[in-house]
Amino acid sequence: MNRSDLVQLLSDRFSQLTQGDAETAVSTILEAMNSAMVRGHRIEIRGFGSFSVIHRASRMGRNPRSGAPVEIPAARMPHFKPGKALREAVDLPADEVAPAQSQAK
The missing domain is CATH 4.10.520.10 (IHF-like DNA-binding proteins)
Known part of the structure; x- marks a missing residue:
């Protein structure tokens, strides 16, 4: 599974989310995790x-x-x-x- 598969799964599972909303959600989570790890x-x-x-x-x-x-x-x-x-x-x-x-x- 890659990032686009994760976005697709999220938008399929939650019908109220558009593909763009799902992409934003995945990007936000990954950026927050990345930022926290960079800070140790x-x-x-x-x-x-x-x-x-x-x-x-x-x-x-x-x-x-x-x-x-x-x-x-x-x-x-x-x-x-x-x-x-x-x-x-x-x-x-x-x-x-x-x-x-x-x-x-």
């Missing part, structure tokens, strides 16, 4: 998971072609940790997925 904040969506920023220290690596040591600089990276409900839903056999989704509605 943690985002928690119950039943789905949490997004956080992890700090990777600088370290020595190796160039795969030459084997020469290369310093890898420190970096801040986004990290996603799925929630229990998402982990369990993903682990279900394919034939059980449809009933589980209809129960969540």
Whole structure:
């Protein structure tokens, strides 16, 4: 699923939303999440998971072609940790997925 699929799903599920309104809603949510992550904040969506920023220290690596040591600089990276409900839903056999989704509605 990509961004346009998400917009389409949202506009199909909520008939009062036009395609443009759904695009605005998706863009607003993603921009808010992006902005919070850039500031180093943690985002928690119950039943789905949490997004956080992890700090990777600088370290020595190796160039795969030459084997020469290369310093890898420190970096801040986004990290996603799925929630229990998402982990369990993903682990279900394919034939059980449809009933589980209809129960969540």
